[in-house]
Amino acid sequence: MGFWDTITDLVEAATPWSVAEAEAPAHETTEETTAETTQEDTKTKAEAAAAEEEPAAEEAAEEEDEEEEEEEEEEEELQDPKDVFEEECRNSKECAPAKHHFDECVERVTAAQSEEGGAKEDCVEEFFHLAHCATACAAPKLWSVLK
Amino acid sequence: MLARSCVRPMRAFASARNGAVQITKRAASSSSGSTAESPLRLNIAAAAATAVAAGSVGWYYHLYGNSHAMTPAEEGLHPTKYPWVHNQWFKTFDHQALRRGFQVYREVCASCHSLSRVPYRSLVGTILTVDEAKALAEENEYDTEPNDQGEIEKRPGKLSDYLPSPYPNDEAARFANNGALPPDLSLMVKARHGGCDYIFNLLTGYPDEPPAGAQVGAGLNFNPYFPGTGIAMARVLYDGLVEYEDETPATTSQMAKDVTEFLNWAAEPEMDDRKRMGMKVLAITSVLFAMSVWVKRYKWAWLKSRKIVYDPPKEGKTNIRR
Numbered sequence: 001m002g003f004w005d006t007i008t009d010l011v012e013a014a015t016p017w018s019v020a021e022a023e024a025p026a027h028e029t030t031e032e033t034t035a036e037t038t039q040e041d042t043k044t045k046a047e048a049a050a051a052e053e054e055p056a057a058e059e060a061a062e063e064e065d066e067e068e069e070e071e072e073e074e075e076e077e078l079q080d081p082k083d084v085f086e087e088e089c090r091n092s093k094e095c096a097p098a099k100h101h102f103d104e105c106v107e108r109v110t111a112a113q114s115e116e117g118g119a120k121e122d123c124v125e126e127f128f129h130l131a132h133c134a135t136a137c138a139a140p141k142l143w144s145v146l147k
Numbered sequence: 148m149l150a151r152s153c154v155r156p157m158r159a160f161a162s163a164r165n166g167a168v169q170i171t172k173r174a175a176s177s178s179s180g181s182t183a184e185s186p187l188r189l190n191i192a193a194a195a196a197t198a199v200a201a202g203s204v205g206w207y208y209h210l211y212g213n214s215h216a217m218t219p220a221e222e223g224l225h226p227t228k229y230p231w232v233h234n235q236w237f238k239t240f241d242h243q244a245l246r247r248g249f250q251v252y253r254e255v256c257a258s259c260h261s262l263s264r265v266p267y268r269s270l271v272g273t274i275l276t277v278d279e280a281k282a283l284a285e286e287n288e289y290d291t292e293p294n295d296q297g298e299i300e301k302r303p304g305k306l307s308d309y310l311p312s313p314y315p316n317d318e319a320a321r322f323a324n325n326g327a328l329p330p331d332l333s334l335m336v337k338a339r340h341g342g343c344d345y346i347f348n349l350l351t352g353y354p355d356e357p358p359a360g361a362q363v364g365a366g367l368n369f370n371p372y373f374p375g376t377g378i379a380m381a382r383v384l385y386d387g388l389v390e391y392e393d394e395t396p397a398t399t400s401q402m403a404k405d406v407t408e409f410l411n412w413a414a415e416p417e418m419d420d421r422k423r424m425g426m427k428v429l430a431i432t433s434v435l436f437a438m439s440v441w442v443k444r445y446k447w448a449w450l451k452s453r454k455i456v457y458d459p460p461k462e463g464k465t466n467i468r469r
Contacts (some may be wrong), residue, residue, distance in 0.1 A: 014337065032404070035225060037351075049208070056159050077372070078386045078387045078396055078397070078398060079386065079398070080386055080398040080399045081398060081457075082351055082399065082400035083399075102358070105358075105359065106358070106359045108337075109151050109359040111359040112382040113359070113360070119160065119360045121360060122220075122359065122360030122361045122362065123220070123358040123359045123360055123361070123362075124358055124361050124371075124376065125218070125219045126353075126358070127358035127361075127371065128219050128220075128224045131224060131352070131354075132224060132227065133370055135348070135352075136227050136228075137229035139227055139228065139229050139230065139248055140230060142229075142400060143229060143230050146400060146401050146404050147244065147395050147401065147404075
């Protein structure tokens with residue numbers, strides 16, 4: 001969008017007889033979809049060609065397979081940055097006391113649960129301290145990553 | 148404080164001793180020996196009250212000693228503060244995020260939670276275009292006005308209609324959710340302590356498993372940020388649940404952030420305008436203040452720049468009163 005377009009837009013918006021509309025991004029999406037479909041068409045055609053002439057088109061088919069695999073991997077590898085950062089923070093020096101207490105409590109309570117008496121306490125408070133420490137430490141890092 | 152509290156019993160003790168002395172004097176005159184028990188009799192009310200207080204506390208612990216009140220679990224974990232951009236003074240909502248958040252609401256939250264105070268028209272220009280909003284409104288049916296026979300027919304939705312609720316009423320919502328009512332989300336950011344932080348933490352805070360020994364009721368899920376930690380809503384946001392149209396990776400935290408910002412918009416749709424109005428007010432009042440300072444200087448100039456001169460009487464003239 002050039003400089004002149006801005007001016008014409010402003011003029012159009014200012015003139016009372018023109019109709020102001022919210023911009024519709026429909027064009028791009030249709031183009032994209034058509035592009036995708038055409039790509040798919042070409043792919044299917046290429047695959048068909050590969051089926052017909054296997055030795056000739058083998059390399060191309062392999063490349064396509066690789067691409068597909070990469071896409072699938074990307075989808076699988078989608079990992080929440082929050083979990084990553086909080087795990088880092090949990091194991092960091094900053095949260096070492098909280099983690100120490102929590103681990104100790106878990107050990108104690110699970111040991112007590114396995115006995116007949118059952119545990120008379122829970123680790124909710126220790127968990128809170130650890131979670132508070134980890135989330136507070138991860139918050140700025142997380143916001144720098146998220147959109 | 149300490150000194151005063153130390154002095155007080157001393158004084159009480161002194162007065163008690165004085166009383167004792169007087170009593171002994173009087174006892175000596177009337178010759179009946181009751182000298183030893185008098186300090187006890189003076190303090191008997193305080194002593195009895197102390198005994199009752201200690202006894203009642205003991206009795207309470209005997210009866211309810213094993214209970215845990217005011218535990219952190221009861222309060223819930225306080226939400227962690229996140230640096231929300233739209234909460235800054237001179238920042239607006241990120242409308243691309245609002246669009247993503249609305250997509251998350253529509254595909255995930257809307258199956259249980261209503262957003263009954265948001266009409267389609269308010270989405271126009273902030274989240275959707277006119278055509279998109281119209282198309283979305285027409286997907287749902289609404290009651291018409293009664294026709295000539297008094298029958299109420301259905302018509303496709305218009306921009307002036309409100310977003311449809313998943314359940315016709317609260318009872319139906321409770322019945323469908325094991326007795327738990329999914330609250331309306333229109334004003335949820337304003338309705339909870341912590342606002343955006345609380346909602347984001349609640350959505351992303353479900354641990355893989357509750358900590359050891361934690362009691363989780365039947366049909367409830369452990370969430371540290373929910374007061375009481377037992378929440379009927381299960382974790383709903385998982386990585387890749389939604390496919391964003393702008394190809395943002397749909398991680399759990401990304402979706403939670405977007406939908407939280409969207410809910411903040413739903414609760415405060417006027418925020419962008421409000422901040423701009425605040426800016427206008429600040430600008431105009433600062434100009435007016437500056438003008439008032441100059442005007443004041445101008446108006447007071449004659450008073451500030453005047454000179455008071457004492458003219459002493461000249462000697463030799465005697466008609467001046469001394």
